Amino acid sequence: MSGPPPARPFLGGGVGLRVASSLVMAPLALGAVWAGGIIFAAALALCAVLLADEWGRVAEGARGVQDGLRVAGLLLAILLGFGGDWTPAWLCLAATALLGVIAGLLRGGSPAAAFKALAGTAYVGVPVLALLALRLEGVPGLGLMLWLLLVVWAADSAAFAAGRTFGGPKLAPRISPAKTRSGLYGAVAGAALTGALAALAIGLDGSVLAWALGGALTGFGAQVGDLMESAIKRHFGVKDMGSLIPGHGGLFDRLDGLMFVAPPFALALAALGEWQI
Structure with missing residues (x-):
């Protein structure tokens, strides 16, 4: 009788390359924003x-x-x-x-x-x-951009960690077979926590609870954006949108979540009038 399947290495399957690419790209992105x-x-x-x-x-x-x-x-x-x-x-x-x-x-x-x-x-x-x-938007814009980047990155990382650790039912197997519901829950939870902590660290106006809720919604939206890009790739029969970034694919593959949440985030802030939540 065969034993249980071996555990999948946490940094296997090209994950180490993804991490290395992220460690190079993140400082460049933060530097441009700053x-x-x-x-x-x-x-x-x-x-x-x-x-x-x-x-x-x-x-x-x-x-x-x-x-x-x-x-x-x-x-x-x-x-x-x-x-x-x-x-x-x-x-x-x-x-x-x-x-x-x-x-x-x-x-x-x-x-x-x-x-x-x-x-x-x-x-x-x-x-x-x-x-x-x-x-x-000057100083407010810098803080809000940093918050948005941190929350989207946290959602992406938490989704990967939760899905890799807990597995479970697939989220949308016809669109993206690797994504799990546990990954989505992890993304929302990680984004909510990061949204609250980042708002405190950056000194953004508004309640911590409001920023946590904003983080949760942003994390959920980032996962929807990821799924949407997966659907586009499946429609066109490609694995990645490009090969620019080792371990990630193209720039679309790295920015899909941010691109999906940026417009509603900017609209929500504009609707609030004073760049406050």
């Missing part, structure tokens, strides 16, 4: 170009007219946003999406191909402009 200004805007612009390239290769099959339009439009929108011209920046993004659709149709593409151009522009552009708007 510097703010032109450095942060330039970092966002670089990310936007890389994300647009990944989308074009995976969703559209090759770099073409839509890809060029998307890159140019994203860079112009970031430049306008950095200059404080937010209405023109969002209009530029919308016009870029529309031009991508028109270009796709004029080149004999199907409506589905045109939709890919629209989706790619929105998927990249909306989170990028939301993050730019958030960080340009």
Whole structure:
């Protein structure tokens, strides 16, 4: 009679490489956020170009007219946003999406191909402009950006740790067979705890309970964003969106959770009026 299966090494299966990549990327991201200004805007612009390239290769099959339009439009929108011209920046993004659709149709593409151009522009552009708007809020923006990054990273790490430790029922086996419900619970709990502690450490206004709740919602949203990207990859029949980051895949594969939660986070803060929770 065979014994129980051997325990899976906690850092096996390429996990060590993922950790090493994260240890390199995290200081770079934090440094750009801390510097703010032109450095942060330039970092966002670089990310936007890389994300647009990944989308074009995976969703559209090759770099073409839509890809060029998307890159140019994203860079112009970031430049306008950095200059404080937010209405023109969002209009530029919308016009870029529309031009991508028109270009796709004029080149004999199907409506589905045109939709890919629209989706790619929105998927990249909306989170990028939301993050730019958030960080340009000076001192409050710095604290809020740091909080958001810490919570999303905590959710990702806690999801991995809980899923690896406890396993159990799959969360969405048809979309992402590796994800478990215990991982989701761990993500929400870890994000809630980090949200409260980070708010205290950074000195953000508002109650600790409110920031813990915000952390829980952000952690849940980050996991939804991860699942959404997994669904996109499954639809296009790829394992990763790219190969830029060892152990992670492409930039999309590393930023999917942050990209999903950044727009609602910025909208919620704007709705509250004074960047307070």
